[in-house]
Amino acid sequence: xxxxxxxxxxxxxxxxxxxxxxxxxxxxxxxxxxxxxxxxxxxxxxxxxxxxxxxxxxxxxxxxxxxxxxxxxxxxxxxxxxxxxxxxxxxxxxxxxxxxxxxxxxxxxxxxxxxxxxxxxxxxxxxxxxxxxxxxxxxxxxxxxxxxxxxxxxxxxxxxxxxxxxxxxxxxxxxxxxxxxxxxx
Amino acid sequence: xxxxxxxxxxxxxxxxxxxxxxxxxxxxxxxxxxxxxxxxxxxxxxxxxxxxxxxxxxxxxxxxxxxxxxxx
Numbered sequence: 001x002x003x004x005x006x007x008x009x010x011x012x013x014x015x016x017x018x019x020x021x022x023x024x025x026x027x028x029x030x031x032x033x034x035x036x037x038x039x040x041x042x043x044x045x046x047x048x049x050x051x052x053x054x055x056x057x058x059x060x061x062x063x064x065x066x067x068x069x070x071x072x073x074x075x076x077x078x079x080x081x082x083x084x085x086x087x088x089x090x091x092x093x094x095x096x097x098x099x100x101x102x103x104x105x106x107x108x109x110x111x112x113x114x115x116x117x118x119x120x121x122x123x124x125x126x127x128x129x130x131x132x133x134x135x136x137x138x139x140x141x142x143x144x145x146x147x148x149x150x151x152x153x154x155x156x157x158x159x160x161x162x163x164x165x166x167x168x169x170x171x172x173x174x175x176x177x178x179x180x181x182x183x184x185x
Numbered sequence: 186x187x188x189x190x191x192x193x194x195x196x197x198x199x200x201x202x203x204x205x206x207x208x209x210x211x212x213x214x215x216x217x218x219x220x221x222x223x224x225x226x227x228x229x230x231x232x233x234x235x236x237x238x239x240x241x242x243x244x245x246x247x248x249x250x251x252x253x254x255x256x257x
Contacts, residue, residue, distance in 0.1 A: 010217060044217075100255055101228065163199050
């Protein structure tokens, strides 16, 4: 879809810049709320959630240094060693630009088969106009309807079901919900 | 608690996005950018308060305070 650069909002620009760096080092997916927002849902958020494949400390050091070089700041620590420990303990790292507290990118390692499945099924979504890998729409709907379930999440799921009507696959949603019950609940 | 009318509004807007692929983004971008503009204005006001910096460190749970150029 043709779109003017000026149509990109602050979240879009932040996300694309961050993802372009991550993409050099590992597989990643943007998940949850930002997928709905990038697909047109009108609600606010300060953070974008990202899952990355598990990488070695050496590779992470190079990634961390490049993020710093591009003026991204890790909110928890300036030390890549400490930051890596967060990831290995399945905690999220939060990155912002050095000159602004928001938006922020919350980065986690893939922690189980469900995350690995999401990484394998990743897709790009032309409707968003973004050159970013997203977790697939059916998986996101399943997470929001089966695990997260807040009014905001149910509205996100409804939005996704309408704007991506042709991509919605009830069989896959049902299978992912089953995996969520087995692995997360 | 949000009622059914809110979900109906979500559905109306989602249908607009679906049916107007070249129109929704401009409206949406204006909305998202306005939220961040408001946030930036409040942060500037907070930074002018005596305990504003501390409030922001707590608000954003910042441990790497030295690295935050916007707090200086």
